[in-house]
Amino acid sequence: MQPKGESTVRILAIGDVMGRAGRECLEKALPEAKRQFSPDVIIANGENAAGGFGITEKILLQFLQEQGIHVVTTGNHWADKKEIYGFKKKYSELLVPANMYNVDEAREGFVIKEWQPGYRYAVINLLGRVFMKGENRCPFMALDRILKQIPPAVKVRVVDFHAETSSEKQALAQYAVGRVSLFYGTHTHCPTADERVFGNKTGFVTDLGMTGAYDSVIGIETDHSLRHFLQQDFKKFEPSEKDPWFCFLLADIDRATGYCQHVARYRWKMSDMNLVEAEKGENT
Ligand SMILES: [Fe+2]
Numbered sequence: 001m002q003p004k005g006e007s008t009v010r011i012l013a014i015g016d017v018m019g020r021a022g023r024e025c026l027e028k029a030l031p032e033a034k035r036q037f038s039p040d041v042i043i044a045n046g047e048n049a050a051g052g053f054g055i056t057e058k059i060l061l062q063f064l065q066e067q068g069i070h071v072v073t074t075g076n077h078w079a080d081k082k083e084i085y086g087f088k089k090k091y092s093e094l095l096v097p098a099n100m101y102n103v104d105e106a107r108e109g110f111v112i113k114e115w116q117p118g119y120r121y122a123v124i125n126l127l128g129r130v131f132m133k134g135e136n137r138c139p140f141m142a143l144d145r146i147l148k149q150i151p152p153a154v155k156v157r158v159v160d161f162h163a164e165t166s167s168e169k170q171a172l173a174q175y176a177v178g179r180v181s182l183f184y185g186t187h188t189h190c191p192t193a194d195e196r197v198f199g200n201k202t203g204f205v206t207d208l209g210m211t212g213a214y215d216s217v218i219g220i221e222t223d224h225s226l227r228h229f230l231q232q233d234f235k236k237f238e239p240s241e242k243d244p245w246f247c248f249l250l251a252d253i254d255r256a257t258g259y260c261q262h263v264a265r266y267r268w269k270m271s272d273m274n275l276v277e278a279e280k281g282e283n284t
């Protein structure tokens, strides 16, 4: 990553944090990423944080208070843990996709916050419609509607588009060029190597990938997934803990224009990190 400029706001974006392995990745690796890169804003997708399905209040508070994540986005699994209906309204930092069928579109899907006094940014959470369950509303129209609600002075705007297909993600990103600073995909749990800046304005990657165990089937224990595909057996469907990776994207945004200057993608395998080796050393 290039040195941070004077007028730059640096965003660190993390995709779907999957189960215990994903949460442990964050605990171990995020402090190191903060130390190396000094991000101003940290955003993570928490839709799979609790056992692979949904998020609890306890985990949300770990993310916000212990790990210093500023905004937690979600996706199609946002309400898998029903307790979220009880605490959702307490936290403006917790987003659910604005255009999802089981969400009140008028109130959800974006937040405006400050990374330091007087400097505001917006985060928007949308859901794809292709190969996604439910009668979800149009993400293109939802984006237009939300952008109208964000004051022009709020130049720094980030979109987490939680969608299955690369084409839908790239189409909505192209539709948003010049109107948002950073647009990234989540949901597939597979990082893509196509980070770039569209039109010298909008940073993009098709999918951030999951933070979780990659010796798996998109984070699920391989045996459980195979039983699902071979025998339609859903009795046990739990996250893997084997071979965790921490995947993230850094984006430098010019705070005056809101245009993206640079994006860089990282994949830290926990087994390669000196941090983990040091911990192991202490334990022996
Ligand atoms: Fe996910």
Ligand SMILES: [Fe+2]
Pocket: 047, 075, 076, 077, 162, 186, 187, 188
């Ligand atoms: Fe998802």
